[in-house]
Amino acid sequence: MNAQTALKPAKAAPKQVLDAAASCFMEKGYAGTSLDDVARHMGATKGRIYHYFSSKSELLHAVRKRAMEINFAAITPAFDSEEGPVEKLRAMARAHALNMMREQAYQQALFDRLNLHITGGNRADRDVWREEFMSDRRAFEDMFRAVLAEGQASGAFKIRTLSYALHAVITMLNSTISWYRPRADEPENTQAQIADELVNMTLGALGVNT
Amino acid sequence: MNAQTALKPAKAAPKQVLDAAASCFMEKGYAGTSLDDVARHMGATKGRIYHYFSSKSELLHAVRKRAMEINFAAITPAFDSEEGPVEKLRAMARAHALNMMREQAYQQALFDRLNLHITGGNRADRDVWREEFMSDRRAFEDMFRAVLAEGQASGAFKIRTLSYALHAVITMLNSTISWYRPRADEPENTQAQIADELVNMTLGALGVNT
DNA sequence: ACAGAAACATACTGATCGGTATGTTGTCAA
């Protein structure tokens, strides 16, 4: 068993488990979801879950890890572009806003237990992956932070306290997970429209007149 | 037993239960909190809780009801003022933002299960108080909606889609519950400063140049 | 003074759920 084998991309089965878990966590919350719920959602039993994950909290961790990967992948192209801060932020914000609407299940799982990590939370959950997760989150925020700082320095953004502005921006872009739900009968471009308006308001909040 | 007696303001004991519940729900979430936890937090036992509330979900409902009362009380004075839409929104937004930082425990309980009501959620919880709660929430949002609509009509606000703007505004003002925690060593005016900056960014998002 | 009700505490139960131990079936290399 070499590195090639070990790092083989996730096969179908584990991904199915992750999807089912993310979906259940979104609907009923982490604590409110039993592993039997997750199994039933796949048309399987607990045996399948425990074959790939050693505990419920590890399953949550895997869902969150996947969610973070999705988030990084969404904004990295825009971040690596050669644009100035305003256009770069616009592209990143738009990509992130769209991403939040497309991957609601994983994102919801991300936010569910996040608050419990800020405060106390359960001991068993906290110990294991807290550090890794916080550092991922910080790395993600830092990408936005860098762009905001650049725009602040160049005078493109009117920012008083950078950390407050950062929180406000990210919160606004994340906001759809708490009020938007895709509907079958909605127009094709609904998500794009929402994203555009959120991006415009975000830039307005930073003093960029559109 | 007349109306006077029935509507007597809550005595000390039930309020203590509510405070303990709100505090526990904030720390560990609703599903993650046992009634023994709540009782222990008061230095009491379950008997005391069940003397005032008939079930766990009724306790949550009571916490949320109290949270909504607090929220209405915070913004009503500003809403009833004779100011124009910009200044009126500024005052309401500031009052709400401060309120969110001062009453974190109750607000957190409000948001915890809120998402589960948007989607499916537990049947037992849902049935009973869903309608009442959604209507309270809508009434609260309508106060902001009215001011936004007024400012949109007068041209003071640049708003494309009112419902999106409303969500964005409220989300931004609520955002502190997910990133701000009061610290003992923070300057006296920290909360006021945060509130002011959030309000400025909110107005900026609506196209008001500050 | 005392009856009864309010305000709890104590002790228990039934159901749920995370986790484990064990069984069953397909697959694949030697």
Add this chain to the structure above:
DNA sequence: TTGACAACATACCGATCAGTATGTTTCTGT
């Protein structure tokens, strides 16, 4: 062909927890 392991399913256990049944004490009106 066979045996060894992967990929599950089934059955069960122990802990937790919402809810209840039943005390016990303090107040309160008469």
